[in-house]
Amino acid sequence: MKLSQAGLFTLPFATVMCLLVLASVGQDLLIYFSHGGQVSREQWVKKTKWLLETNSELSFYSWASAAIIFLNAALLFMIALVSRRRFWGWLILSAIFVLLSADEAMSFHERLVNVIQSRWALGGVFHFAWVIPGMIFCAVVGLSYISFLLALPRRTALLMLLSGVIFVAGAIGIEMIGGSFAAETGTFTMTYQMLTNLEEALEGLGMVLFLYTLVEHAVALGALSLRPKGDAEG
Numbered sequence: 734m735k736l737s738q739a740g741l742f743t744l745p746f747a748t749v750m751c752l753l754v755l756a757s758v759g760q761d762l763l764i765y766f767s768h769g770g771q772v773s774r775e776q777w778v779k780k781t782k783w784l785l786e787t788n789s790e791l792s793f794y795s796w797a798s799a800a801i802i803f804l805n806a807a808l809l810f811m812i813a814l815v816s817r818r819r820f821w822g823w824l825i826l827s828a829i830f831v832l833l834s835a836d837e838a839m840s841f842h843e844r845l846v847n848v849i850q851s852r853w854a855l856g857g858v859f860h861f862a863w864v865i866p867g868m869i870f871c872a873v874v875g876l877s878y879i880s881f882l883l884a885l886p887r888r889t890a891l892l893m894l895l896s897g898v899i900f901v902a903g904a905i906g907i908e909m910i911g912g913s914f915a916a917e918t919g920t921f922t923m924t925y926q927m928l929t930n931l932e933e934a935l936e937g938l939g940m941v942l943f944l945y946t947l948v949e950h951a952v953a954l955g956a957l958s959l960r961p962k963g964d965a966e967g
Contacts (some may be wrong), residue, residue, distance in 0.1 A: 736774065738948070738949075738952055738959040738960070739946075739948040739949035739952065739959075740945065741943050741959070742945075742959055743941060743944050743945040743947050743948060746797075746801055746941055746944060747934035747941045749797055749849070750794075750797060750801070750934075750937040750938075751942060753784040753785075753787065753792075753793055753794040753933045754787060754794070754930060754933065754937065755815075756785045757785055757786055757787040757788075757792075757794065757930050757933075758927070758930050760782060760785045760786065761786075761923070761926045761927065761930065765923050773921070774921050780802035782809075787929060787930055788926070788929040788930075788932075788933065790838070790839070790840050794933060795837060795838065795936075796838070798837050798933070798936065798937055798940065799834045799835075799837040799838040800834075801835040801937075801940050801941065801944060802829070802830055802833050802837055802940055803834040805828075805830050805940065805943055805944055805947060806827045806828075806830035806831045806834060806945040808944070808948065808951055808957070809823050809824075809826045809830060809947065810823070810824065810827040810869055811951060811956045811957060812947065812950060812951050812954060812956050813827060813857070814956065815829070815954050815955065815956045816954070818884075819881060819884065822881045826878075829874065831838060835935065842863045842867065843861075843863060849863070849865065849866075850917060852950070856916045856918060857912070857913050858909040858910070858912055858913045859909070860912035860913065860915050860916040861908055861909075861911075861912040861915070864905050864909055864912070867904070867905050868905060871901055871905065875897070878924035882894060885950075886950075886953075889946060889949070889950045892942065892945070892949075893935075893946050894941065895942065896939045896940070896942035896943035896946060897933055897939065897943070898939075899938050899939035899942065900935065900936050900939025900940060901939075902935055902937075902939075903931070903932045903933065903934070903935025903936040903938075903939065904932065904935075904936050907928055907931055907932035907935060908932055909926060911925055911928040911929060911932060914928065
């Protein structure tokens with residue numbers, strides 16, 4: 734099967750993200766099975782190679798994820814430059830993705846947990862309390878961009894919507910499920926670690942699909958050319 738230009742461009746990013754998730758899952762399984770399924774906090778910290786852990790800020794996965802999100806921000810900016818009627822819509826999205834990239838690298842959102850928990854005693858699915866402002870933010874952005882999506886080509890709009898749903902399902906949906914387990918049993922369990930791997934995998938899939946969509950749209954607009962110069966002239 735012959736891949737499109739957007740597919741060829743996106744494939745290396747998708748491959749790297751997939752391999753990094755598998756490395757994290759493999760490491761977690763190895764740690765748990767080598768300890769009979771019962772791992773203490775001390776054993777976990779000692780055995781875990783944080784560079785392989787998707788749930789670590791100081792990992793290859795977090796670095797790759799932040800880079801892809803920033804690449805999406807750059808593509809959004811390029812599209813904004815060639816879009817006359819929807820310039821501000823693309824530009825604001827670009828700014829949002831710059832913030833998302835910074836958050837992925839430095840985890841600003843996790844600092845909201847202590848701030849919110851200091852005011853309200855939350856638990857269960859709201860154990861990681863940042864999901865509350867996160868849901869509000871997603872709702873505001875989503876509703877604000879309905880008319881924007883309707884004005885785009887149908888394929889582009891559907892792919893953007895699908896990528897957003899996948900990303901939010903991981904970032905907020907699985908995070909809430911993981912929070913309920915963390916509140917009951919802590920974060921050093923097989924269940925919680927597998928949930929975090931699933932969460933990061935969905936976030937990565939959403940961002941890679943969004944990257945594919947933007948590359949495809951940018952090529953169609955003429956904002957980006959992936960063909961070698963010789964092929965373009967020929």
